[in-house]
Amino acid sequence: MSCGTVLTHKTPDLKVNIYSQAFTDQEVLKTNMKMTVELFDSIINTSQDCVFWKDKERRFLGVNQAFLDFYGFESADILIGKTDEEMGWHSDPEPFKRDELRVLAGRSTYKVQGKCMVRDEERDIIASKRPLYDGDEVIGLVGSFVDITDVLRRSLGDSKVLYTIDILRKYSYFDKLVDEVGLNEITDPLTGVLSRPYVVKFVHSLIEEQRPFTFSMIDLDNFKYINDYFGHEAGDKVLTVVASKLAKYTEDFGLVGRFGGDEFLLIDLLHTSREEKDGFFEKLYKESGALSVNVEFDNGSSFIAATTGAASFPYDADSFDDLFGKIDKMLYLGKSVGRNCYKIYDNDKHRDIKIINVSKYGVYTSMSRIRALTEEAEGITAKLTAVAPLITEILLIDDIYFIDPDGVMHAVNNSSFSADAGDIGKLMVDDVFNDGSLDRVQKESPVFYSVLMEHCLGLVMVTRIRKQNEIKGYLVCAAKRNNRIWQENECAILYYLAGLLSDE
Numbered sequence: 001m002s003c004g005t006v007l008t009h010k011t012p013d014l015k016v017n018i019y020s021q022a023f024t025d026q027e028v029l030k031t032n033m034k035m036t037v038e039l040f041d042s043i044i045n046t047s048q049d050c051v052f053w054k055d056k057e058r059r060f061l062g063v064n065q066a067f068l069d070f071y072g073f074e075s076a077d078i079l080i081g082k083t084d085e086e087m088g089w090h091s092d093p094e095p096f097k098r099d100e101l102r103v104l105a106g107r108s109t110y111k112v113q114g115k116c117m118v119r120d121e122e123r124d125i126i127a128s129k130r131p132l133y134d135g136d137e138v139i140g141l142v143g144s145f146v147d148i149t150d151v152l153r154r155s156l157g158d159s160k161v162l163y164t165i166d167i168l169r170k171y172s173y174f175d176k177l178v179d180e181v182g183l184n185e186i187t188d189p190l191t192g193v194l195s196r197p198y199v200v201k202f203v204h205s206l207i208e209e210q211r212p213f214t215f216s217m218i219d220l221d222n223f224k225y226i227n228d229y230f231g232h233e234a235g236d237k238v239l240t241v242v243a244s245k246l247a248k249y250t251e252d253f254g255l256v257g258r259f260g261g262d263e264f265l266l267i268d269l270l271h272t273s274r275e276e277k278d279g280f281f282e283k284l285y286k287e288s289g290a291l292s293v294n295v296e297f298d299n300g301s302s303f304i305a306a307t308t309g310a311a312s313f314p315y316d317a318d319s320f321d322d323l324f325g326k327i328d329k330m331l332y333l334g335k336s337v338g339r340n341c342y343k344i345y346d347n348d349k350h351r352d353i354k355i356i357n358v359s360k361y362g363v364y365t366s367m368s369r370i371r372a373l374t375e376e377a378e379g380i381t382a383k384l385t386a387v388a389p390l391i392t393e394i395l396l397i398d399d400i401y402f403i404d405p406d407g408v409m410h411a412v413n414n415s416s417f418s419a420d421a422g423d424i425g426k427l428m429v430d431d432v433f434n435d436g437s438l439d440r441v442q443k444e445s446p447v448f449y450s451v452l453m454e455h456c457l458g459l460v461m462v463t464r465i466r467k468q469n470e471i472k473g474y475l476v477c478a479a480k481r482n483n484r485i486w487q488e489n490e491c492a493i494l495y496y497l498a499g500l501l502s503d504e
Contacts, residue, residue, distance in 0.1 A: 049144040053132070056140050058083045058100050070147065071118060072260060089116045103129045103141045113148075121261040122232050124149045149189075162192035162247040163255070171255070173205035188258040190236060191243035199257020199265050204320055206267070207313060213254075214277055216266040216310040217327045218246070218291075221339045223262035225488070226302050234297040238262075238304055245290030249283075272312045274344065281308065281342040292340065303437075307334040311345035329353060337396060338479065339487070366394050367496050374497075380465070380473065380504045387497065388412040391477070395490055401476035409451060409476070421448040424462070424474055432495055433462040434486040452478065461486050463498045472502060 044051055050067040054060055060079045068076065085093045099109055108130035115122050129143035161183055168174035168186070178186070188195045194202065206213050220242065227235040239262065246256045246264060253270035271280040285291050291306045309330030317323035330343040333353065369390055374383040380402070388400050403409045407422030427433060427445040441460065442449045452460060457478040465472040475498050
């Protein structure tokens with residue numbers, strides 16, 4: 001008897017329907033079904049193309065391993081049930097949405113070129129999609145894409161090379177490899193440093209050789225702001241400038257690779273003792289010109305800063321996973337204290353630190369706690385008194401200040417503090433001020449600037465408290481550390497608090 005069979009199979013993070021041919025022999029049928037499933041698993045999880053499945057509402061059902069690697073996800077849990085728009089992968093999501101709606105109407109697409117965001121970098125891709133059927137009904141879609149960014153850059157003559165074959169031959173891992181693999185594959189086409197696969201393989205090779213080295217991850221601060229405000233050409237210039245300076249700084253004793261987006265990996269074969277590492281990073285931040293510098297664009301300029309986490313093999317860890325985990329932990333620790341700094345792993349100080357403790361609260365959790373505290377008090381002064389300890393904890397500052405409508409500055413947790421900041425309004429042409437220096441403060445509001453200097457405050461973030469056109473005061477967060485970088489979520493929290501106070 002002839003029959004058609006549908007097999008529902010659960011692959012990692014993915015449920016798909018596979019249709020088998022009709023057979024009269026049930027044992028043969030079962031064997032072929034099992035082989036079909038195993039063949040599907042092998043193909044989908046070894047494919048270099050990024051493959052995904054979606055339901056008829058365009059929500060992800062699952063993806064293959066290449067997809068997870070492309071976006072840097074450990075599992076598909078982060079995207080299951082979400083659309084592209086919810087993941088924020090496209091600067092202009094409408095063309096992609098229209099494309100998928102056409103597929104769900106029964107039309108396949110083939111090799112459509114587009115762009116997507118990966119680690120704050122816009123990448124060029126080519127995607128193909130086709131509908132998934134249950135009988136005659138379209139129940140979803142399946143698609144795949146490949147990254148063609150590097151191919152396009154090379155074809156446009158935009159490829160840069162900082163490491164020549166002679167330079168790479170100094171290292172045993174690359175000595176034979178450069179005869180088998182071209183520089184175009186080994187190096188990142190935009191920046192010219194090592195590409196992600198080869199910088200990681202290089203680190204593995206050093207561990208296999210038992211060769212001591214210091215491993216660092218460098219994450220540029222507020223890179224997304226540069227891309228959004230000045231454009232992706234400016235972002236590309238920042239990456240190329242930083243990469244070139246890092247390669248120059250480490251020549252003769254190390255190599256640099258691009259891990260992805262605005263993250264670099266640095267391998268230093270010379271400085272492995274604590275004293276040597278301190279000297280290395282002090283010069284990197286203050287003298288190399290790679291970090292803590294201004295970069296000029298056609299439409300402006302921006303201060304470039306970075307946070308670095310570092311650890312050494314074999315002194316801090318004896319495996320790649322353990323070593324990478326430690327530099328990642330140090331990176332998060334640096335971010336938690338305001339960024340624009342380096343953190344070197346010290347077993348006595350850092351062995352018990354957990355990432356969850358470094359990044360204690362999410363922005364929405366923080367906002368909920370702020371709202372709850374302000375609702376328990378009446379009046380601006382009382383609300384600020386209630387919420388000040390939480391604000392100082394979240395923003396990692398010592399004090400929060402309130403400048404009243406008369407221009408008098410008060411420290412919320414110090415009733416004896418009072419100072420004239422009557423010219424603050426000249427500075428606050430926008431609702432939030434968060435420049436990385438006090439240059440504008442000195443120029444626009446010299447009275448307010450003198451107060452900051454008197455109390456050794458090197459950096460401020462200010463937001464207006466206003467209801468329509470009525471100014472009810474200003475909130476000031478200040479830090480003694482003048483190289484701190486205010487983050488977008490920190491600005492959002494202070495602005496949110498100002499909004500809660502505006503109705504008082």
